[in-house]
Amino acid sequence: xxxxxxxxxxxxxxxxxxxxxxxxxxxxxxxxxxxxxxxxxxxxxxxxxxxxxxxxxxxxxxxxxxxxxxxxxxxxxxxxxxxxxxxxxxxxxxxxxxxxxxxxxxxxxxxxxxx
Amino acid sequence: xxxxxxxxxxxxxxxxxxxxxxxxxxxxxxxxxxxxxxxxxxxxxxxxxxxxxxxxxxxxxxxxxxxxxxxxxxxxxxxxxxxxxxxxxxxxxxxxxxxxxxxxxxxxxxxxx
Numbered sequence: 001x002x003x004x005x006x007x008x009x010x011x012x013x014x015x016x017x018x019x020x021x022x023x024x025x026x027x028x029x030x031x032x033x034x035x036x037x038x039x040x041x042x043x044x045x046x047x048x049x050x051x052x053x054x055x056x057x058x059x060x061x062x063x064x065x066x067x068x069x070x071x072x073x074x075x076x077x078x079x080x081x082x083x084x085x086x087x088x089x090x091x092x093x094x095x096x097x098x099x100x101x102x103x104x105x106x107x108x109x110x111x112x113x114x115x
Numbered sequence: 116x117x118x119x120x121x122x123x124x125x126x127x128x129x130x131x132x133x134x135x136x137x138x139x140x141x142x143x144x145x146x147x148x149x150x151x152x153x154x155x156x157x158x159x160x161x162x163x164x165x166x167x168x169x170x171x172x173x174x175x176x177x178x179x180x181x182x183x184x185x186x187x188x189x190x191x192x193x194x195x196x197x198x199x200x201x202x203x204x205x206x207x208x209x210x211x212x213x214x215x216x217x218x219x220x221x222x223x224x225x226x227x228x
Contacts, residue, residue: 040224102164
């Protein structure tokens with residue numbers, strides 16, 4: 001079973017602070033996605049990383065894919081209350097193929113940014 | 116652009132009653148379609164996926180079934196709901212050969228009472 005472990009599970013910080021959340025696995029993934037989910041809504045895609053060592057930036061969010069494609073991190077600079085939500089990572093196992101494609105999801109990091 | 120919609124958004128059903136959640140995708144052809152369940156606002160559990168009309172794969176044994184009567188329509192059903200079927204259900208889609216990203220609908224809250 002290919003598992004994605006996310007840490008921390010819960011994070012509560014003050015507005016303006018920086019934070020990093022992690023997504024780790026013992027398996028290799030051909031790509032990793034990060035999603036943000038607000039209560040009562042479906043997850044919304046933030047980014048997809050596909051190349052080992054890749055770094056992508058989305059405004060104050062920086063995403064990195066590990067060199068071995070087994071882990072990823074999300075760093076938020078100067079967090080704002082609007083960043084509050086559940087951050088989910090999801091991976092496409094490297095040994096999956098064709099159109100029968102299924103993602104493996106982590107359990108998420110629940111981030112609260114207090115004003 | 117592609118869009119996905121699922122309904123109803125919320126549903127309260129008595130134990131033993133039937134269930135039908137519907138999902139449609141617009142703006143694409145032959146998508147892979149998925150039903151997920153999310154418990155307690157955390158991890159997602161894949162229930163069913165479909166790679167074409169009439170083709171359904173079940174990931175976990177359960178009280179639910181899925182059908183795909185049309186290319187862009189995916190339905191989640193139950194003949195008799197259990198209390199344990201309560202949860203947040205998410206429909207999702209992607210194109211298998213053009214990337215690994217999956218896109219979600221708005222979700223449906225099911226409460227079985």
